[in-house]
Amino acid sequence: MIPLLMVFLAQNFEQRGFIENSTFIYPQTAPNDPAQVINDTLFRWEVSYKITPWFQINGAFDAETDTHQEVERTFRLDFTDRSIERPAFSARRYSATLHKGKFTAELGRQFIRWGKTDILNPLDPFAPKDYSLIVVNPDFLGVIAARGVIDTGNNSVELVWQPVFTPARTPLLDQRWTVIPEAAEGVAIQDLGARDPGRSQFGARWNHIASGYEYSFIYFDGFNYLPLFNAQFNPANNTLGVQRYYPELRLYGASAAVPLRWFTVKGEGAYFSSTTPDTDEFALYVIQIERQWKEWSFVGGYAGEARTHVGNPLEFQPAEGLARSFLGRAAWTIDPNRSLTIETAVRSGGSFTRFEYSQAYGQHWRATAGYAWIRGEMTDFIGQFHRNSYASLALRYSF
Amino acid sequence: MSSTFICKRPGGLRIRRRRQACPTFVLLLTAVVAHAQDARQIVQEVQKRARSDSQRYEGTLEVIGAGSRIAIKRWVFERLGSSGESKALLRFTAPPEVKGVALLIVNHPDRASDQWMWRPAIGREQRISLQDRSTRFFGTDFSFEDLEERDVNQFDYKLLPDDAGEWKIEAQPRKSSQYTYTYLWVKKDNYTITKAEMYNKKGLVRLIDYRDFSQIHGIWTARTTEVLDVKRKSRTILKFDKLDYDVPLKPDEFTVEALQRES
Numbered sequence: 001m002i003p004l005l006m007v008f009l010a011q012n013f014e015q016r017g018f019i020e021n022s023t024f025i026y027p028q029t030a031p032n033d034p035a036q037v038i039n040d041t042l043f044r045w046e047v048s049y050k051i052t053p054w055f056q057i058n059g060a061f062d063a064e065t066d067t068h069q070e071v072e073r074t075f076r077l078d079f080t081d082r083s084i085e086r087p088a089f090s091a092r093r094y095s096a097t098l099h100k101g102k103f104t105a106e107l108g109r110q111f112i113r114w115g116k117t118d119i120l121n122p123l124d125p126f127a128p129k130d131y132s133l134i135v136v137n138p139d140f141l142g143v144i145a146a147r148g149v150i151d152t153g154n155n156s157v158e159l160v161w162q163p164v165f166t167p168a169r170t171p172l173l174d175q176r177w178t179v180i181p182e183a184a185e186g187v188a189i190q191d192l193g194a195r196d197p198g199r200s201q202f203g204a205r206w207n208h209i210a211s212g213y214e215y216s217f218i219y220f221d222g223f224n225y226l227p228l229f230n231a232q233f234n235p236a237n238n239t240l241g242v243q244r245y246y247p248e249l250r251l252y253g254a255s256a257a258v259p260l261r262w263f264t265v266k267g268e269g270a271y272f273s274s275t276t277p278d279t280d281e282f283a284l285y286v287i288q289i290e291r292q293w294k295e296w297s298f299v300g301g302y303a304g305e306a307r308t309h310v311g312n313p314l315e316f317q318p319a320e321g322l323a324r325s326f327l328g329r330a331a332w333t334i335d336p337n338r339s340l341t342i343e344t345a346v347r348s349g350g351s352f353t354r355f356e357y358s359q360a361y362g363q364h365w366r367a368t369a370g371y372a373w374i375r376g377e378m379t380d381f382i383g384q385f386h387r388n389s390y391a392s393l394a395l396r397y398s399f
Numbered sequence: 400m401s402s403t404f405i406c407k408r409p410g411g412l413r414i415r416r417r418r419q420a421c422p423t424f425v426l427l428l429t430a431v432v433a434h435a436q437d438a439r440q441i442v443q444e445v446q447k448r449a450r451s452d453s454q455r456y457e458g459t460l461e462v463i464g465a466g467s468r469i470a471i472k473r474w475v476f477e478r479l480g481s482s483g484e485s486k487a488l489l490r491f492t493a494p495p496e497v498k499g500v501a502l503l504i505v506n507h508p509d510r511a512s513d514q515w516m517w518r519p520a521i522g523r524e525q526r527i528s529l530q531d532r533s534t535r536f537f538g539t540d541f542s543f544e545d546l547e548e549r550d551v552n553q554f555d556y557k558l559l560p561d562d563a564g565e566w567k568i569e570a571q572p573r574k575s576s577q578y579t580y581t582y583l584w585v586k587k588d589n590y591t592i593t594k595a596e597m598y599n600k601k602g603l604v605r606l607i608d609y610r611d612f613s614q615i616h617g618i619w620t621a622r623t624t625e626v627l628d629v630k631r632k633s634r635t636i637l638k639f640d641k642l643d644y645d646v647p648l649k650p651d652e653f654t655v656e657a658l659q660r661e662s
Contacts, residue, residue: 016498016519046499046519056660097660101651104660113523127522140522151656209655212510214526259511259528266526293531295538336462336470336538363471363494398495 017045020396024134028387030176031185040066040133046093054100058110060093060142070132070172079109081141081166084191086132093142104149109142112160114205114218115268116255119327119345120303122270122284122319123218123253125203126160128225130169135177135318135385136352136372141166154209162201167194167246168225170316179384184240187233192243197223213258220251224272228279229314247276247311263291266301274311281309284323299329321381324348337361350376350383368394438556438568442583445590446551449618451644454478457492459640462539464633472497472537479648483508483548486653490662499662503655506548517658524658533577540628540635544577545597545605565593578604591619603629616644 024038043063050056064071064086071086078087079094095108115121126145129138145162171177173189180189201222208215227244234241253270269285288301305323322345329343337360344353356370370392376383455477462470473493479486487504491497499519506512515524532544557569559582566585572578577599584594595607605628609621624637651657 014499016495018496099651099660104656111522113521115523116526118525149656151651151654153650153654156654156656207655209513212513257526259513259526259530262530264526264528264530291531292527292529292534294534333535333538335464336472360470360494360496364496366496396496398498 012050013047014049015045015047016399017043018396018398019043020394022392022394025391025393026176026388027391028389030179030387032174032178032180033176035068035176038066038068040064040068040071044092054098056097056099058093058095058097058106058108059091062087062090062092064088064090068175070175080144080164081130081169082194082196084169084172084193086130086169102150102152104151106147109144110147111140111142112145112147113140114203114216114255116216116257117266117268117286117288117301118290118299119288119301119329120286120319120322121268122272122286123216123251123255123268125201125218125220125222125225125249125251126162128166128168129318131177131316131318132169132171132175134390135171136354136374136382138168138318141169156205156207158205158207160201160203160205162203162222165197165201165223165246166225167196167227167244168316170227170244173242176388177385179378181378186238188237188239190239190241192230192232192241194227194244195246197246197248213256215254215256218251218253218255218270220249220253222249223247224249224274224279226317226319227315228312229316231314247274247279249274263289265289278312279309280307280311280315280317280320282307282320284319286327288327295333297329297331299327301327303327318381322347325382345382347376347380347382349380350374350386352382364397364399366396366398368392368396438558438566439551441558441566441568441585441590442551442554442556442570445585445592448590449620450481451616451618452479452481453646453648454642454644455646455648456642457640459638460537460539461636461638462633463636464631470494470538472539477646477648477652479650479653480506483550485548486650488653488657501658501662503653503658505653508550512547515655515658517662519662524655540605540626540631540633541637542577542605545607545626589619591621593621605629615642618644 021041026036029036046060048056048058065088072083072088074088076089078090081090093109095106095110098105112126114123126143128141130141131138143162143166144164145160147158147160149156149158173191203218203220205216205218223246227246230243230245232241250273251270253268255268257264257266267287269283271283273281283306286301286303288299290299303323303325305320325345325347327345331339331341333339339358341356345351352374354370354372356368358366358368360366372390374382374385374389376386378384458474458476460472472491474489474491477488483506485506489502491500501517503515504512514527516527517524529543533542536543536546553573554570555573559567559569561567562584566587568583568585570581570583578597579599582596583592585592591612593609596603597605605626608625611622612619613622620642622639626635
């Protein structure tokens with residue numbers, strides 16, 4: 001009986017994961033952060049278990065620690081990822097998937113990605129990111145939501161209801177990826193927490209696969225997961241109190257992918273409007289072309305922006321920050337084990353270029369070494385991080 | 400992923416008008432046309448005998464460069480539909496770092512296939528298209544062109560003198576290809592392709608050897624395919640395990656949504 005049960009479990013149980021140690025070396029100091037070497041260790045385990053052909057449960061668990069106090073030191077299992085620091089133990093995903101014919105539903109904490117382009121995704125309102133480790137290379141956070149899809153093959157309609165808000169995790173105020181203006185030097189900055197939205201969010205997407213191309217339209221009514229800031233200066237103790245809040249957001253967008261003879265064109269664009277006072281209203285779009293040539297892949301494009309209303313300048317908006325940029329990526333697969341990648345974002349006030357070499361050893365190990373070079377002016381979103389160029393070395397064991 | 404030649408069904412094809420040959424040429428051409436017909440009929444018979452409504456196997460791919468093994472990959476492959484109008488799904492199971500990566504291929508009779516890739520690390524599907532079909536398949540010695548379904552009507556054939564008791568056929572692609580011509584060896588008793596040599600203008604590029612044949616549901620199937628990249632002097636061995644034909648598969652398992660759901 002027990003061997004039979006083990007066989008049954010093995011056939012329906014899938015797992016994968018890794019443990020990765022990453023070291024980041026910053027050649028330059030930052031005014032608010034003297035640390036120049038940071039080490040981060042992450043264990044990630046993803047599992048799924050198909051109970052019946054139509055019902056599956058999914059889970060993902062993270063355990064993380066670092067040398068830079070960006071990860072909590074408290075012993076608790078986090079289920080929402082709403083903390084200022086990254087949790088030491090996190091249920092990154094917990095959901096149930098139901099599938100019957102053309103209908104699929106997923107309930108619980110999950111990842112929802114709607115963007116089609118590879119460099120910047122204006123159409124990802126349900127995909128908040130964690131910017132706390134490296135602003136220019138963030139990881140995604142899951143959202144607690146109910147998602148239903150009707151998929152007929154060429155057409156799919158997707159509805160999402162997100163009752164619990166998950167904000168993007170911004171860099172800590174006393175760390176180098178929060179750049180303090182020169183005028184505020186010497187002023188103590190106090191984090192006054194966040195004012196979270198009080199209602200749920202909703203989104204809908206229709207995707208159509210036509211003969212040789214595909215496109216989608218989306219609508220979103222909710223909140224921007226990227227914050228604006230209220231700042232209050234207290235001259236008595238020379239302290240600046242900062243509180244995050246999340247403006248209402250209505251987003252109307254479309255995307256398309258068209259493979260052509262010589263290259264593939266992908267694009268997506270969205271208009272961001274808001275009823276919250278002092279909030280930017282703008283259109284953000286990305287157009288990219290990509291081409292595979294032997295063992296090389298090339299992606300190049302432009303991210304543009306048209307602003308219709310200018311609001312609170314105290315904001316953390318990496319998506320807008322990367323707008324008006326030329327973006328490019330080239331990757332060379334040297335052999336099944338080795339690859340080389342170069343990616344860049346160039347705008348008038350700043351630039352970001354990263355080189356990365358990666359090599360696998362055997363079936364489980366991979367080492368990745370890279371260098372990210374950031375240049376620019378303090379007034380530019382990328383340029384403000386010009387003291388944060390870094391070298392990185394990651395060693396990963398996958399299982 | 401096995402290389403197959405496809406004979407498209409009538410009605411699924413646009414019929415090309417051919418110029419009528421001038422009567423004075425007819426007699427001269429008859430002998431050549433008859434020879435060409437023979438070669439085409441052989442390839443059509445190869446395709447006909449390999450036809451199935453669905454297929455499933457577990458593949459193991461071993462890359463051997465400069466005499467030592469440098470990589471091994473495993474996947475599960477499922478195909479629904481007969482060649483030319485099929486949908487195929489390839490899910491990597493090893494090595495661990497690519498576990499969960501999946502490729503959905505929707506083949507069309509009249510145009511290039513649609514392809515999407517799912518990468519768990521980025522959590523979404525990506526539409527991919529290979530403008531350059533000579534791109535190596537995940538760093539192996541197979542190119543994507545070597546592994547794609549081939550339409551019988553996209554080649555011109557010439558029957559060459561028999562070689563080692565097998566038919567030797569020259570196939571010249573009508574559409575753009577990295578190869579200028581390919582030699583195929585076909586066994587006379589069971590119409591299976593045992594060897595293929597691919598040439599470009601500079602000479603021999605790849606050599607593919609099909610072996611370990613066994614009959615599965617009446618279809619003679621090579622369980623091992625080995626490709627030699629002549630220039631790089633590296634080899635890739637592809638083995639098919641648990642191969643089965645006409646397995647019950649559902650159409651809703653071959654959609655972009657299914658890529659996410661099942662990965």
